[in-house]
Amino acid sequence: MTPVIRTRGLVKRYGRLRAVDGIDLDVRAGDVYGFLGANGSGKTTTVRMLLGLVLPTAGEVELLGERMPRAGRRVLPRVGALVEGPAHHGHLSGRTNLSLIDAAGPGGSRRTRRARIEQVLEQVGLGGIDRRPVRAYSLGMRQRLGLAAALLRRPELLVLDEPTNGLDPQGITEIRELLLELNRGGTTVFLSSHLLAEVEQLCTRVGVLGRGRLVLQDELARLTAPTGATVVHTPEVTRVRAVLDGRVLGADGGRVVVRGADPAEVNARLVSAGVPVTGLALQRPTLEEVVLAAAGTSADRVEGPR
Amino acid sequence: MIGVELRKLFRRPRTWVTIAVLNALPVLVAVLLQLTDLAPRPGEGPPFLSAVLTNGALFPLAALAIVLPLFLPIAVAVVAGDAVAGEAQAGTLRYLLARPAGRTRLLLAKLVALMAFVLVTVLVVAAVGYVVGTTLFEAQPTGGTTSVSGTSLTQTELAGRSAMAIGYVTVSMLGVAAFGLFFSTLTDSPLAAALGALAVLVTSSLLFTLDAASPIAPYLPTRYWLAFVDLFRDPVLWRDVVRGLALQGVYVGVLLAAAWANFTTKDVTS
Numbered sequence A: 001m002t003p004v005i006r007t008r009g010l011v012k013r014y015g016r017l018r019a020v021d022g023i024d025l026d027v028r029a030g031d032v033y034g035f036l037g038a039n040g041s042g043k044t045t046t047v048r049m050l051l052g053l054v055l056p057t058a059g060e061v062e063l064l065g066e067r068m069p070r071a072g073r074r075v076l077p078r079v080g081a082l083v084e085g086p087a088h089h090g091h092l093s094g095r096t097n098l099s100l101i102d103a104a105g106p107g108g109s110r111r112t113r114r115a116r117i118e119q120v121l122e123q124v125g126l127g128g129i130d131r132r133p134v135r136a137y138s139l140g141m142r143q144r145l146g147l148a149a150a151l152l153r154r155p156e157l158l159v160l161d162e163p164t165n166g167l168d169p170q171g172i173t174e175i176r177e178l179l180l181e182l183n184r185g186g187t188t189v190f191l192s193s194h195l196l197a198e199v200e201q202l203c204t205r206v207g208v209l210g211r212g213r214l215v216l217q218d219e220l221a222r223l224t225a226p227t228g229a230t231v232v233h234t235p236e237v238t239r240v241r242a243v244l245d246g247r248v249l250g251a252d253g254g255r256v257v258v259r260g261a262d263p264a265e266v267n268a269r270l271v272s273a274g275v276p277v278t279g280l281a282l283q284r285p286t287l288e289e290v291v292l293a294a295a296g297t298s299a300d301r302v303e304g305p306r
Numbered sequence B: 001m002i003g004v005e006l007r008k009l010f011r012r013p014r015t016w017v018t019i020a021v022l023n024a025l026p027v028l029v030a031v032l033l034q035l036t037d038l039a040p041r042p043g044e045g046p047p048f049l050s051a052v053l054t055n056g057a058l059f060p061l062a063a064l065a066i067v068l069p070l071f072l073p074i075a076v077a078v079v080a081g082d083a084v085a086g087e088a089q090a091g092t093l094r095y096l097l098a099r100p101a102g103r104t105r106l107l108l109a110k111l112v113a114l115m116a117f118v119l120v121t122v123l124v125v126a127a128v129g130y131v132v133g134t135t136l137f138e139a140q141p142t143g144g145t146t147s148v149s150g151t152s153l154t155q156t157e158l159a160g161r162s163a164m165a166i167g168y169v170t171v172s173m174l175g176v177a178a179f180g181l182f183f184s185t186l187t188d189s190p191l192a193a194a195l196g197a198l199a200v201l202v203t204s205s206l207l208f209t210l211d212a213a214s215p216i217a218p219y220l221p222t223r224y225w226l227a228f229v230d231l232f233r234d235p236v237l238w239r240d241v242v243r244g245l246a247l248q249g250v251y252v253g254v255l256l257a258a259a260w261a262n263f264t265t266k267d268v269t270s
Helices: A043-050 A072-078 A094-103 A113-123 A139-151 A169-184 A196-202 A237-243 A263-272 A287-301 B002-010 B013-036 B056-067 B071-090 B092-098 B103-136 B155-186 B190-208 B211-219 B225-232 B238-264
Strands: A003-014 A017-023 A026-028 A032-037 A058-063 A066-068 A079-082 A157-161 A188-193 A205-210 A213-219 A229-233 A248-252 A255-259 A279-282
Touching (some): A003 A043, A032 A043, A094 A113, A094 A139, A157 A169, A196 A287, A237 A248, A237 A255, B002 B013, B013 B056, B056 B071, B056 B103, B056 B155, B071 B103, B071 B155, B071 B190, B092 B103
Parallel strands (some): A032 A188, A032 A205
Antiparallel strands (some): A248 A255
C-alpha cells in the first residue's frame, strides 16, 4: 500500500535543542492515524514540517508519494489542514473567508467554488450561517469553520491538530462522525492530539511522540490486544486463590487477574466450585497505559536540568 | 492570488479609514486658508500653498506636499508592516502557505497590493485636493498657471506635470513600502515592522538636516522626496527627479531581494 505520509530520519534543531529527533512516520492510505504526545513533545513542529511551514534540519518528508517541501505546489492542494487552531480574517464573513483561502492557491476551481463552500459548511454544521463577521463567532463555530476550510477541496489527506478543541460534547461527537464518514469515503486522516480518549475512539493506527522521538507506532488493535489474562470481579478473593491455585496474577479489592485467555473456562471452574462471580472480562491494556509506558521510558532517557 | 490580496486590502475598513484620515489634514488646511485668506508667503510653508489662494487647481499638489513628510509615509508603513506580519499574528499565514499560496507568489501579491494601496492613496489625496481646491478657491485664472520659475503653464502642461508628480510621489512611497515589507518578513508583529520602517524614515530625515551627515545625504531614502516640485519649474529640472527615481529603485530592489531571501527560507511558527 502506498504510504500517504512518510518521513525518514526527520530532525528539527532549534539551536542546541532537538525539537524533533529522527522521526520515521508511516501513515498508510485509509488510516485514521492518531499522533499522540505531551505538549512540547514535538507534535506541532512535526505537523508543520509535513506541511512545509517549518523546514527540516535533516531527513525527508514524503506526502502522497512526493517530496516535501519541493512538491508542495502539486501535493498540498490535495491535503486539508488544521494547524494549532483555526485562523480567519475577523472582519469578513465565514463564506468570504472560505472563498479567499480557496482562491489563494491552485486546485480549487472558481466555477465550483460557491457550491463547494455551501457543501462543506453543511458538512461541518454551519449551513445556516449568515453574513456576520467571523469576529462574532463562538470558539466552536470558528473551529467548525477551520475544519470547513480544510475540507474545501475534498482532500485525500486530512492533517488535523486538535480538531475538537473548543467544541462541546455534542459537537465532538458530530465531528467524530464526520471524520469517520470521510474516512469510509477514502480520506486518510492524520489526527494530532493529546486527548487519548478521542484517539482511542477514532484511530486505527497510533504513533506516540516523546521528547522529539517516535517511541511507538503500531495498530491500535495490536497495542490494546488481550494480554492473555482474564479479569474476574468477585466478593470472595481468597476462595478464587484457592480454586485457581497458582494462576492468580494479582488481586486488587474485588478484582482478580487470572492467567488464561478464555473467560468461559475460568468462569466454569469458579462457578462449579461455588465461588460467586459478579464480573468477567478479557484483560486489555488501555491506550493510556500503553502510552504512559512508552512515553515514560523515553522521558527518563533524556533527563536534563529544568 | 493578487486578486485575493487586493480584495483583502480594500475590503478592510481600516484601509479606507486610513485614507480618509489622511485627507483630513489637507482639507482642514484648505478650509482655514479660505476662511482667513492668510496664505504662507512664497518660499515658506509647504510647497504650492502660497499660490493656492489664486489658483485652486494647484491644491492637489499642495495637499500632497502637506501629507508627504509624515502622514503619507506613516500610512504606507503601517499597511506595509502589516502585509506579512499581520497574517502571521492573525495565524492566517500558516493556512495561506499550507493552501499552498507559495512564498514567492504571496510576497509578490503582497507587493502588488501595496503598490495599489500607495497609488490609490496618492490619487485619492490628489483628487480630494482638486475638488476641495476648485470649490473653495478660484478655479482657473485666465492667464494660465504660473510655474515655480515664474513663467506661464498651459492647462495641459499643468495636468501632465501633475500626473508626473503623482507618479513621482508614488515611487517615493514605494521605498517606504519596501522597508515595511522587508521588516514585515522579519517579525510576527505588524506594529514592530511599521515602527521599524518609520524609524528608518525619521533617521533619514534627521540626518538630512545634519551637516556632518552630508557625505551620505545623497543616499538617504527621503533625500529627494520633495523633488517633485522641480517638475513645475520651467524648463523642468530633471536632475533631482531622476536621482530620486534611481535611488528609490535601488532601495526597492535591494529590500525586496532581502525580503524574498528571508521569507522563502523562514520557519513559519506563527
